[in-house]
Each structure stands twice: as C-alpha cells, then as structure tokens.
Amino acid sequence: MIDPAAYLRQSPETAARFARIKERPVILEVRGLTKSFPTGDRMHTVFEGLDLDIHRREFITVIGPSGCGKSTFLRIAAGLDEATGGVIRLNGKEVTGPGPDRGMVFQGYTLFPWLTVKANVMFGLKLKGQSTITAEENARTWIHMVGLGNFENAYPHQLSGGMKQRVAIARALANEPRILIMDEPFGALDAQTRTRMQGYLLQIWRKVDITILFITHDLDEAIHLSDRIVVLGTHPGGLREIIENPVPRPRSAAQFPSPEFLAVKARLEALIHPPASADIDEPDFLPMARMTRVADEVE
Numbered sequence: 001m002i003d004p005a006a007y008l009r010q011s012p013e014t015a016a017r018f019a020r021i022k023e024r025p026v027i028l029e030v031r032g033l034t035k036s037f038p039t040g041d042r043m044h045t046v047f048e049g050l051d052l053d054i055h056r057r058e059f060i061t062v063i064g065p066s067g068c069g070k071s072t073f074l075r076i077a078a079g080l081d082e083a084t085g086g087v088i089r090l091n092g093k094e095v096t097g098p099g100p101d102r103g104m105v106f107q108g109y110t111l112f113p114w115l116t117v118k119a120n121v122m123f124g125l126k127l128k129g130q131s132t133i134t135a136e137e138n139a140r141t142w143i144h145m146v147g148l149g150n151f152e153n154a155y156p157h158q159l160s161g162g163m164k165q166r167v168a169i170a171r172a173l174a175n176e177p178r179i180l181i182m183d184e185p186f187g188a189l190d191a192q193t194r195t196r197m198q199g200y201l202l203q204i205w206r207k208v209d210i211t212i213l214f215i216t217h218d219l220d221e222a223i224h225l226s227d228r229i230v231v232l233g234t235h236p237g238g239l240r241e242i243i244e245n246p247v248p249r250p251r252s253a254a255q256f257p258s259p260e261f262l263a264v265k266a267r268l269e270a271l272i273h274p275p276a277s278a279d280i281d282e283p284d285f286l287p288m289a290r291m292t293r294v295a296d297e298v299e
C-alpha cells in the first residue's frame, strides 16, 4: 500500500540537502510569468502568474499534461519566445533574448550532419572567438566527459540516438552556460537507452557546476533525476504544485520501487491525471461503436 502523504516526508539527510540548496544563490528567477496566444478572436492563456526560484546547481523538472505550456516556458527562459507578462531573470539579469549563459538540448537531434562530433562541439566555441587549438582542447574535454572519446571524428549519422544526445549535451556544456535547459531530451530514445542516459546526465551534473531545467512526460524520469518537480496544469493553466523530491541521493534505478519513489509517483499521477468527473465516467454517455458481430462475444 502506498501511503498518500509519504511524498511529503523527508529523511533528515534529505531535509538538510534541501536546506543547503536554498542557501545557494538563485540562478533563475521567474516572477509573474504569463503567456497568452491569440486563438481566433480570443486569447488563450497558457499559464498566468508563474513564480519560481531555481537555485544554483539545482536539478528542476517541469512536468504536466500535453499542452500545459512546458515548452513555452522553456522557450521563454531560453529567450526564444516572449512572455505576455512577468519576467525571468538569469543571474539577476532580465532575459530578453538567447544568450551563451543558457545551453539548450531538445528532443530532436540538432547536430550539424556535415560536421564531425568534435567539429560540432567546437562550433559554438569558435563563434565565441576561441582559437582552433583552444576550441579543440575544450571540445575534447567535453567529448570525454560524455564518454565519447573514441568518436570525436565520427559523423552524426554514424552515432546512435543516445550518442547524438550525448554530443548535444557536450556541445551545450562546452559553452559553459549557467543553466542547461532540456526539453524532453530523451523522449525519442528506447527505454533502455533512456535509463542509461539518465545515469550519464546525473554523473555529469555531479561533476559540473551546472543548474538543470528539464522537461519530461515521464514520471519515473522526473523522480529519478530531480531535486524539485514543478507540476503545471491546464484548465486553468499554471502552477499546480512544486514537490521537494524525498528520494535520497545518490540515485539509482534500484530506488524505483522504494516507498518514497512510489509515493511521489502517486502524487504526480493524482495531479496530472485527476480522476474523470462523474458525467464523463458514466458508460451510458460514451459513444460506443460495435466492431464485432453479436455472436463473437469475448470475455
């Protein structure tokens, strides 16, 4: 049996970890963030009055039903889209456009197919004005960090999906951003590769001074990775809850069946998939199409 309140209970170690996180400076400050889109003659408000403080080296995951505005929020934080109201500050400075202080990794593979792994990672560094020798040295460091030292001269088409995403992470981190913004980066990978990538990401996060803002649909992934989980909703859109994840660190896949893990998962399920309202649940109201002959009854 899952104790429904167990997601709120933190061990003394976890409580102390959260106290330490809150003492760190705020890297990303979200205040009253609102986003609306015109739809026909009306405005559709995706979220309104979003407030959030993300501390240095925190791992924050945003989760919520499709269409609740997760990508929209990340795009605004990345400076790729404008808010309708409110403000995001990165390191105290208002975000008004893209910048090298943010590294991005998306679900789709975004490497340049005509460049090798090393050249892909060097690309941004050379744009920043690094000499070829320095850019090459830095690129190598990051390619090793993601475990692809033997593939620096390979082209993207010679890599698996997971390897491509590791290059994308290396490329983003090589620019030394303050925050790594990831929109469902493992969404296109098979389950096994995805679990491995989560392990890599946690290892990298432990070694590097980086704050991570991560979007996923996958509840297990959110619980496995994050310090706090931000739950967004629809109708009305906006912040539902912020959960301080009680699952102890360091994390491993062995924790998936633990009571804390299951309690957080149950809470997330309840927030994201609330029980259907009675009038929809009533079978008489559902349109039923009969696709078999009456004699073909099955159990």
Ligand SMILES: Nc1ncnc2c1ncn2[C@@H]1O[C@H](COP(=O)(O)OP(=O)(O)OP(=O)(O)O)[C@@H](O)[C@H]1O
Pocket (backbone or CB within 6 Å): 037, 038, 046, 064, 065, 066, 067, 068, 069, 070, 071, 072, 073, 217
């Ligand atoms: N450029 C746009 N113009 C109009 N509406 C938009 C635009 N971009 C997003 N929207 C709307 O904003 C809402 C949130 O979209 P968004 O892509 O942020 O959701 P999401 O939570 O990332 O969904 P998913 O989980 O499916 O990726 C949706 O209703 C979408 O239709």
Ligand SMILES: [Mg+2]
Pocket (backbone or CB within 6 Å): 070, 071, 072
């Ligand atoms: Mg999205």
